[in-house]
Amino acid sequence: MAVASKERIRDTKPVNPRVKSMKDFYKRLKKNKSALIGFYILVFFFIVSIFGALDANYGFTGISSNATSLTEKLEGPSAAHWFGTDHLGRDIFIRIIHGMYITLGVGFAATFLAGLVGVPLGILAGYYGGWLDTIIMRLMDVLLAFPGILLALAIVSVLGGSTINVTIAIAIGAVPQFARIVRGSTLTTKKLEYVDAIRALGARDGKIIFQHILPNIMSPIIVNTTLFIATAILSAAGLSFLGLGVQPPTPEWGAMLNDGRNYMYQAGHITFFPGMMIVIVVLAFNLFGDGLRDALDPKFKK
Amino acid sequence: MTTFIIRRLLQAIPVLIGVTILVFSLMHLTPGNPAVIMAGESAPQATVQAIEERLGLNDPLHIQYFNFLGNALQLDLGTSIRDNIPVFDHVQSRFLITLELSVYSMIFAIVLGLLAGIVSAVRQYTISDVVIMIVALFGLSMPNFWLGLMLIQWFSINLGWFSPTGWGDPDQIVLPVIALGTAGAAIIARMTRSSMLDVISQDYIRTARAKGVKERVVIFRHALKNAMIPVVTVIGLQFGYFLAGSVLTESVFAINGLGRLIIDSILQRDFPVVQGAILVIAVTFVLVNLAVDISYRFLNKRIDLN
Numbered sequence: 001m002a003v004a005s006k007e008r009i010r011d012t013k014p015v016n017p018r019v020k021s022m023k024d025f026y027k028r029l030k031k032n033k034s035a036l037i038g039f040y041i042l043v044f045f046f047i048v049s050i051f052g053a054l055d056a057n058y059g060f061t062g063i064s065s066n067a068t069s070l071t072e073k074l075e076g077p078s079a080a081h082w083f084g085t086d087h088l089g090r091d092i093f094i095r096i097i098h099g100m101y102i103t104l105g106v107g108f109a110a111t112f113l114a115g116l117v118g119v120p121l122g123i124l125a126g127y128y129g130g131w132l133d134t135i136i137m138r139l140m141d142v143l144l145a146f147p148g149i150l151l152a153l154a155i156v157s158v159l160g161g162s163t164i165n166v167t168i169a170i171a172i173g174a175v176p177q178f179a180r181i182v183r184g185s186t187l188t189t190k191k192l193e194y195v196d197a198i199r200a201l202g203a204r205d206g207k208i209i210f211q212h213i214l215p216n217i218m219s220p221i222i223v224n225t226t227l228f229i230a231t232a233i234l235s236a237a238g239l240s241f242l243g244l245g246v247q248p249p250t251p252e253w254g255a256m257l258n259d260g261r262n263y264m265y266q267a268g269h270i271t272f273f274p275g276m277m278i279v280i281v282v283l284a285f286n287l288f289g290d291g292l293r294d295a296l297d298p299k300f301k302k
Numbered sequence: 303m304t305t306f307i308i309r310r311l312l313q314a315i316p317v318l319i320g321v322t323i324l325v326f327s328l329m330h331l332t333p334g335n336p337a338v339i340m341a342g343e344s345a346p347q348a349t350v351q352a353i354e355e356r357l358g359l360n361d362p363l364h365i366q367y368f369n370f371l372g373n374a375l376q377l378d379l380g381t382s383i384r385d386n387i388p389v390f391d392h393v394q395s396r397f398l399i400t401l402e403l404s405v406y407s408m409i410f411a412i413v414l415g416l417l418a419g420i421v422s423a424v425r426q427y428t429i430s431d432v433v434i435m436i437v438a439l440f441g442l443s444m445p446n447f448w449l450g451l452m453l454i455q456w457f458s459i460n461l462g463w464f465s466p467t468g469w470g471d472p473d474q475i476v477l478p479v480i481a482l483g484t485a486g487a488a489i490i491a492r493m494t495r496s497s498m499l500d501v502i503s504q505d506y507i508r509t510a511r512a513k514g515v516k517e518r519v520v521i522f523r524h525a526l527k528n529a530m531i532p533v534v535t536v537i538g539l540q541f542g543y544f545l546a547g548s549v550l551t552e553s554v555f556a557i558n559g560l561g562r563l564i565i566d567s568i569l570q571r572d573f574p575v576v577q578g579a580i581l582v583i584a585v586t587f588v589l590v591n592l593a594v595d596i597s598y599r600f601l602n603k604r605i606d607l608n
Contacts, residue, residue, distance in 0.1 A: 138316055139320070142317055143324075145320075145585075147542030147546040154576070157568040158328055234445050237445055238445060238447060238550050241553075244565070244568065261451060261554075264451065275451065282444075286443050
C-alpha cells in the first residue's frame with residue numbers, strides 16, 4: 001500500500017523528457033552487449049593513450065620509444081619485449097603504447113573538424129533550401145567525387161606530410177558526409193508540426209535552429225561521428241603507411257607498418273602487432289557506433 | 303525515363319567542372335614554382351623563363367584553367383616533369399591495371415558479400431549468422447594494406463602459394479583482390495542482411511509462403527529481387543572506394559597501377575602526373591555513379607522518375 005502511493009507520487013512529478021530519453025537510451029545501450037564491449041575497449045584505450053602520451057612526452061617511466069639497441073634487432077616477442085623489437089631494436093609494445101594517442105587524436109580531431117564545418121553547412125542547406133542549398137550541396141558533390149583516401153592524398157601532396165596536415169586532409173574529405181546527413185535530418189525536422197507552430201509564434205531562425213532543430217538531429221550526428229572516427233583512423237594509418245602522413249620516428253601505427261614491411265621475411269611480427277592494434281581500435285569504434293545507432297535510431301528499434 | 307537520363311547527365315556536368323577546378327587548383331597551390339622544379343634548382347634564369355613560357359605559367363590563372371580544361375577534354379593532360387612523356391600515356395597504361403584490380407575485387411566482394419548476407423538473413427540468430435556478422439565486422443575494421451601484408455606473410459612467405467608482388471599471372475592476382483575486396487564484401491554482406499530481413503518480414507513474402515511456394519523460390523525469386531535495390535547503391539559507391547583503395551593495395555603488392563603512379567609522382571614532386579591521375583580516378587568515379595544511378599531506376603520501377 002505504502003509502496004503504491006510512493007509510486008503514484010513519483011509519477012506525478014514532471015519528468016524532463018530529455019533526461020528520460022537519456023535513461024531510456026542508456027538502458028537500450030546496456031542491452032546491446034557488443035556495443036558495451038566496444039565502449040569498454042574504448043574507455044580502456046583512452047586511459048592507456050593518456051598514460052602513453054604523458055610517458056612519451058615527459059618520460060616518467062624512463063623508457064623511450066626511440067631507444068635503439070643494435071644487439072636486440074628484429075627479435076620476436078619475448079618476456080622482455082612483449083611484441084618483439086623492430087629493425088633498430090626498438091621495443092614495439094612501448095612504441096604502440098606511446099603512439100596510441102596520435103592514432104586516437106588524429107581520428108578525433110579530424111572528425112571534430114569535419115563536424116564543425118559540415119554540420120553548419122548541412123543545417124544551412126536543409127533549413128533555408130533554395131539557391132543556398134543548391135550551391136552547398138553541389139560543392140559537396142564535387143568533394144564526394146574523390147572517393148575514400150584520394151582527396152586526403154591530393155591535399156597531403158600539396159601540404160606535405162605531417163600530423164596536422166593529415167588531420168586537415170581527412171577532415172576536408174569528411175565534410176560532405178556530415179553535411180549530407182545533417183541536411184537530410186534537418187529537412188525532416190523542419191517539416192514537423194511543432195516547428196511550424198514555433199515559427200508561427202514568431203521565433204527567430206537562430207532560436208529555431210539551436211533550440212529545436214539541433215537537439216533533434218543530434219542522434220544521427222553522434223552515430224556518424226563515432227563511425228567516422230573509425231574511418232578517419234584507417235585513412236590516417238593509410239597515409240602514414242604510404243610515407244605521406246605522420247613522419248618517422250614518431251611511433252604512429254601506420255608508419256610502423258611501413259617500417260616493418262621491408263623485414264617481413266626475417267621478422268613478420270613488426271607488421272603484425274601495429275596492424276592488429278588498428279583493427280582492435282577501429283573494431284571498437286564500429287561496435288560502439290553500431291550499438292549507438294540501434295539505441296538512438298527509432299527505425300532500428302526491435 | 304529519357305528525361306530522367308538527360309537530367310541526370312546534365313547534373314553531372316557542374317560536378318565534373320568542379321572536379322577539374324579542384325584538381326587544377328591543387329597544382330597552383332603547391333609551394334614552389336613548377337618551372338624551377340622542372341628545370342632543377344641550379345638551372346639558369348633563362349631556362350626557367352623558357353619553361354614558364356612554354357607551360358603558360360605567366361598567363362592569368364583563369365586563362366591557365368581554361369587551357370587546362372580545353373586540353374583535358376582533348377585527353378591532353380600535360381607532360382611529366384620527370385621524363386617529358388605525356389601524362390596521358392603514363393596514366394593510360396597504368397589505368398587498365400587499376401581498373402582490372404578494382405573490377406576483380408568488385409566481383410569478389412559482390413559474390414562473397416551477397417552469399418554471406420543471404421545466409422545470414424535466412425538463418426537469423428543462428429551460429430552461422432553470428433559468425434558471419436563477426437567476420438564481417440572484422441573485415442570492415444581491417445586496413446586493406448595490413449590485410450595485404452598479412453596475406454603475403456602467410457600465403458607467400460610461409461606457404462609459398464602465391465607471388466607476393468606484381469600483377470597479371472593468376473598467382474599474382476589472388477592476394478591483392480582478397481586484400482582490396484574484403485572490406486567491400488563485409489559492407490555488402492551487412493547491407494544485404496538488413497535489406498533481406500526488411501523484405502522477408504513483409505506481407506507478400508508471407509503470402510507466398512502460405513501459398514506453398516518453395517522456400518528457395520521465396521528467397522531467391524521473391525525476396526532477393528526487392529532486397530537488392532539498396533544493395534545496388536552500395537555497390538556503386540564501393541567501386542569508387544576500390545579505385546581509391548587500390549593506391550594502398552598497389553603499394554603493398556608492388557603493382558604498377560595508377561595508385562602507385564600517384565604515390566611515386568607525389569614523392570618525386572611530378573605534379574602534372576599526380577594531377578592527371580587523380581583527375582582520371584575522380585571522373586571515372588563520377589561516371590560509374592552516373593551509370594549506377596541510371597540502371598538503378600531501371601531496376602526499381604517504383605521510384606518516381608520525376
